[in-house]
Amino acid sequence: MAEGNLTGPEGILMLMIAVPLDLAGIILLVLSFFGVGIPFSFLLDVLGMVFIGGWLLIRTGSVKSTKGVQKVAQKTLKRFGFTLLAELVPFLGDVYPGWTILVWKELK
Structure with a gap:
């Protein structure tokens, strides 16, 4: 697993993706009461899954792995x-704010 921290380039970039996704979710919550936000909310979930999920896959995936790396990948x-x-x-x-928490926990 690659080392990272919240203030490094990787952390800042991923937080710049995660925080707006979560803030847009709050805006869509308000729009959901008018019947407009739910479809767009699922679009945000797909974007989060692609960008943050892909980033996690790149960080934890490796061809050769030890038991420790496998344990971290499972977590x-x-x-x-x-x-x-x-x-x-x-x-x-x-x-x-799931995407932000996920990025924060991955990098701490």
């Missing part, structure tokens, strides 16, 4: 799965 996969499930639940995914 990351569990975190990603929980975040994805929470983000896909209507209204809950809009208020839950």
